[in-house]
Amino acid sequence: MNLPYKIRLSIYLTGASALIVLLAFWLIYGVANWTLIRIIDQDLALETKVHQDQITVVDGKIRFSHKDEWEEEEHKEIQFHPIFIEIVDPEGNQLDNSPNLGNLRLGFQKNHSSDIEGYNQFLGNQELRQMQIALKHEGKIEGYLLVATSFEESRNLLNNLRIILFLLYPLILISLFLTMRFLAGKSIQPVDKITKRAKMISQKNLNERIPLPENNDEIKALTVAINDLLERLEEAMKREQQFTSDASHELRTPLSVLKGNFEVLIRKPREQHEYIAKVKSGLEEIDKLNSIIDQLLALARFQKDAWDIHEIDLGSIAQEVTDSIFKSKGRQVHFQNRYELPLYVQSNEKSVFIILNNLLQNALKYSKEDTEVSISIWREDSNGILEVKDNGIGIDKEAQSKVFNPFYRENSPELGKVQGSGLGLSIVKKLCDQLGISIFLQSEKGHGTAVRLIFPDKV
Numbered sequence: 001m002n003l004p005y006k007i008r009l010s011i012y013l014t015g016a017s018a019l020i021v022l023l024a025f026w027l028i029y030g031v032a033n034w035t036l037i038r039i040i041d042q043d044l045a046l047e048t049k050v051h052q053d054q055i056t057v058v059d060g061k062i063r064f065s066h067k068d069e070w071e072e073e074e075h076k077e078i079q080f081h082p083i084f085i086e087i088v089d090p091e092g093n094q095l096d097n098s099p100n101l102g103n104l105r106l107g108f109q110k111n112h113s114s115d116i117e118g119y120n121q122f123l124g125n126q127e128l129r130q131m132q133i134a135l136k137h138e139g140k141i142e143g144y145l146l147v148a149t150s151f152e153e154s155r156n157l158l159n160n161l162r163i164i165l166f167l168l169y170p171l172i173l174i175s176l177f178l179t180m181r182f183l184a185g186k187s188i189q190p191v192d193k194i195t196k197r198a199k200m201i202s203q204k205n206l207n208e209r210i211p212l213p214e215n216n217d218e219i220k221a222l223t224v225a226i227n228d229l230l231e232r233l234e235e236a237m238k239r240e241q242q243f244t245s246d247a248s249h250e251l252r253t254p255l256s257v258l259k260g261n262f263e264v265l266i267r268k269p270r271e272q273h274e275y276i277a278k279v280k281s282g283l284e285e286i287d288k289l290n291s292i293i294d295q296l297l298a299l300a301r302f303q304k305d306a307w308d309i310h311e312i313d314l315g316s317i318a319q320e321v322t323d324s325i326f327k328s329k330g331r332q333v334h335f336q337n338r339y340e341l342p343l344y345v346q347s348n349e350k351s352v353f354i355i356l357n358n359l360l361q362n363a364l365k366y367s368k369e370d371t372e373v374s375i376s377i378w379r380e381d382s383n384g385i386l387e388v389k390d391n392g393i394g395i396d397k398e399a400q401s402k403v404f405n406p407f408y409r410e411n412s413p414e415l416g417k418v419q420g421s422g423l424g425l426s427i428v429k430k431l432c433d434q435l436g437i438s439i440f441l442q443s444e445k446g447h448g449t450a451v452r453l454i455f456p457d458k459v
Contacts, residue, residue: 014173018173040154044130045115047149062142085146090141107130132144191219197211310346317353322360346457355437360388367391385455390449404425404439437456
């Protein structure tokens with residue numbers, strides 16, 4: 001349905017209101033019908049009692065105590081509120097009737113007797129409300145007294161009420177739709193303002209925000225959510241710009257070195273050892289380029305992938321990483337499970353492997369070969385804890401808040417001797433954020449570094 005939102009909202013609200021109004025009209029008609037019938041049945045019950053008291057049974061025959069009551073005006077003519085009376089035997093054969101019945105007969109229902117509730121029937125073309133009671137003598141039914149009155153006035157009243165309700169219903173629906181449309185238009189005006197304001201915000205003025213409405217309602221919550229989204233987009237844009245700048249800088253350096261080496265080689269003939277030295281230097285720069293490109297691709301992939309979260313054995317992954325490092329580097333990493341039992345956490349196996357591998361590679365890179373690097377795991381409350389610790393050169397306090405930024409490398413003589421791209425810890429931080437893992441770093445210059453990961457009980 002390609003209709004404007006306010007029209008669709010008006011239709012939905014009108015439809016719901018239409019059902020409520022229809023139910024209300026049905027109740028009104030039902031109550032009116034029940035009330036009229038109840039009043040007529042009460043009148044019939046009174047008439048029935050009066051005439052029943054005037055009837056006696058003598059020797060199995062029905063006798064009238066006051067026959068002259070049948071000569072009253074109300075029983076002679078069919079008037080505005082006529083009362084029709086008929087007495088029949090148990091088989092329904094007429095024994096007597098009021099003069100206003102003439103040759104007509106009231107409807108007889110065999111074995112039916114009630115002085116509370118009547119029933120409708122027709123006398124010719126006239127609708128009647130009738131009550132029928134049994135006439136008993138010594139516990140035996142000797143006949144039935146039938147008392148009826150016209151139902152025409154009540155039927156006309158009910159028909160008029162039904163016509164009025166039927167005519168009112170579409171008028172009410174039209175009025176409801178127009179009212180709902182007006183109110184829907186008013187209610188979405190703040191949303192229209194937000195939409196127009198949001199359309200004015202582009203990449204050039206991403207720092208602008210949508211003004212907050214005064215009322216503390218859903219519109220304000222929507223505005224806050226959009227402003228938060230703009231805040232995140234602005235931060236992401238800044239990070240992307242910074243990342244692009246840093247990546248260009250990092251890639252330009254080895255390319256410049258390669259270009260310089262080739263330029264030196266083609267200027268004039270060289271000795272063989274000079275060619276070999278320059279080629280080796282170029283290969284080192286190519287290796288550095290490959291490493292940077294691999295890290296950049298990994299960083300881009302981690303920003304897009306949605307990892308499958310499931311239960312993993314943290315100790316098993318830690319042992320796998322230490323074994324892999326020992327095979328590739330020949331360095332021994334000490335692993336300790338303080339929990340003593342298998343430690344299961346909710347995370348992603350592949351991601352945790354990359355996190356641990358990067359942390360251990362960093363720890364080994366900035367530690368001497370004779371110093372210990374260790375992994376410890378344990379459970380604290382309901383959280384799984386993993387800690388990577390080394391006794392390496394450590395990190396300055398001023399640099400500790402920046403080490404997780406892409407391409408950041410501390411400017412110190414010790415770090416200048418170690419090759420790296422500054423992307424390893426950035427990848428660790430992004431993966432931890434994606435998996436809901438809290439990461440804490442403790443380091444002291446000259447006394448090593450400890451990185452602690454806290455795995456939540458539920459992700």
